[in-house]
Amino acid sequence: MKRFWGRSVCLVVVLSTLPVASATGAASANRLQKMFYLKGIFSDRLVCYFAHRPSFDLQSAQSSGKRKQATIAIQTNLDTAICKDALERCNAPKNQTYHLSVANEAGCMHIAVAYDPQKIGIDCRRITSKNDKHGIIVQFNHKKRLGRLNERSNPLHRLASGTRTPHIVIDCGHGDSDTGTIGCGGVQEKEVNRSVGMHLASLLRKRGYNVFLTRKDDEHVALEERVLFANREISGDLFVSIHANAAANVKASGIETFYCSDSVFSDPLFTDTPTELSEKSNSFARDKGQASQLFADYVQRSVLDTLATQQYRVNDRRAKQEPFRVLLGTDMPAVLVELGFLTNEQEAQRLQDTQYQSALAEGISRGIASYVKFVQHA
């Protein structure tokens, strides 16, 4: 960080309205679990997950030049191995409008942002889920793109307008050396996800949708790449991530569908985005969350109904809220389906059975079709 700030003379102002905590103490043991840098249509997001609820020192600074600087200090020990990929992504030379630098200072992790305030606005919020996941999300709002967001240009409205064939992005979880869960009998989650995903793709194509897969083969695709592909390359209308579950309790079974609504975010801990743009960004996040919840309900219900008509008895674990990375980063209604527990012997067997896999794919595809129909006729 020092190297980066080297030439600018800056006056650091601690904002008195923001929570200020000591940089030392027990909380400094709070472990950083993961860090992701997700590029969106209107905003990019740096997401950090922690073992416990993190404490912050938040500072804002105005540099002498055209660029502005902000520092967010979190009481945790920075593990550069965990952040390596995210840091390389944030510091890619293409990123001209802002620069991020993350470093350890006095037992604290400092996220320093230098940005062009004409082009970028920053928001920092907590993420808290019912499942006790803790994190922070630092959002870099592209002012120009957000400024142009209106009724007609809103990607969430594209599906309803029916002006183009729906673009459905299917994300088969894991791949290559990332096997996902290894379940009973050595079954690998990545294989189950791929089989169901490929089947789903062909069913959706038969329904006339444009289908795009984040991976087709047994290959490694980073979560950030999957999000970027869905947001910027495809401008997807719907995003479905396919996974299979695991639990320490081998009796755990059933199907659940996750979505992420904006209720996981707290009010901004730090904001430097003009109110009007902030409202646009918040209302987009709210609309996306509501649409995702409805989409998750449709998919979950349809999968359960389809399996029931084919005489499969399954546990309905319902549609649930969870701030998974792919759900946080995608700028379209997004769900993550957990097809069943590979740690449960009966479900592991079923999940490898082609007939059961096609029933699952059929259920998801019907759910997607009913959701599209609902949105287009609402």
Ligand SMILES: [Zn+2]
């Ligand atoms: Zn998985």
